[in-house]
């Protein structure tokens with residue numbers, strides 16, 4: 108995969124979930140293309156590894172993005188100019204169908220995958236609107252395209268990410284701020300996806316055996332995320348880009 112030298116020179120980009128998987132691959136590509144990156148993750152050891160192993164201008168912020176106070180620390184680390192925000196951090200559910208949802212699973216999945224995304228996006232918008240420029244990329248999922256890719260909490264959260272993305276694009280594209288989402292299929296990362304429901308296993312198992320495309324590499328998602336963050340996608344806003352090996356076409 109070839110990088111685009113200097114594509115993000117002079118730009119500051121915030122990446123949540125930057126310690127692992129798709130977020131880490133996004134950080135690596137951004138710094139290789141000249142960005143200054145604020146990498147946010149709740150897992151301090153992952154951020155320590157990132158800054159040890161990856162050359163480039165990376166400021167690590169250890170934060171649980173569901174805590175409202177984390178937003179101030181992230182903005183403080185970024186400084187007054189914010190060119191991009193990649194809302195990558197997310198967690199899975201346990202493939203629970205509706206009748207089997209525990210309140211704490213529902214609350215946590217929605218808090219991480221949706222509410223934290225809204226708070227951080229809301230917080231960076233004033234800086235972007237002041238300059239009349241900015242790009243926000245949200246990570247959705249194939250589970251945001253259909254009902255048969257996860258449990259109900261995760262599926263609900265990722266459908267909501269699509270609505271959040273298109274609504275944000277509607278309101279702010281005329282003011283120079285683009286907002287898009289990528290919808291990955293399976294990707295080889297550290298995300299945990301334990302099957303906690305017997306009925307989900309029976310219902311999803313046969314579909315998973317026949318319909319799922321090969322597992323992608325995080326770098327393949329980072330390529331799409333950085334493209335959407337960059338000026339190369341200057342005329343793209345409100346898109347939900349399936350980066351799923353063709354799963355959405357099945």
Ligand SMILES: NC(=O)c1ccc[n+]([C@@H]2O[C@H](COP(=O)([O-])OP(=O)(O)OC[C@H]3O[C@@H](n4cnc5c(N)ncnc54)[C@H](O)[C@@H]3O)[C@@H](O)[C@H]2O)c1
Nearest residue numbers: 124127128129148149171172196197248293294296297298
């Ligand atoms: N891996 C897949 O197959 C797949 C498929 C579709 C969508 N996605 C989405 O891609 C995104 C990235 O997932 P990944 O697969 O790279 O997973 P990952 O677990 O490898 O990386 C996610 C990172 O987010 C961090 N994180 C989780 N909760 C956080 C919080 N509250 N505050 C700060 N950081 C937090 C984790 O510590 C982790 O380092 C998620 O939104 C996920 O829903 C992944």
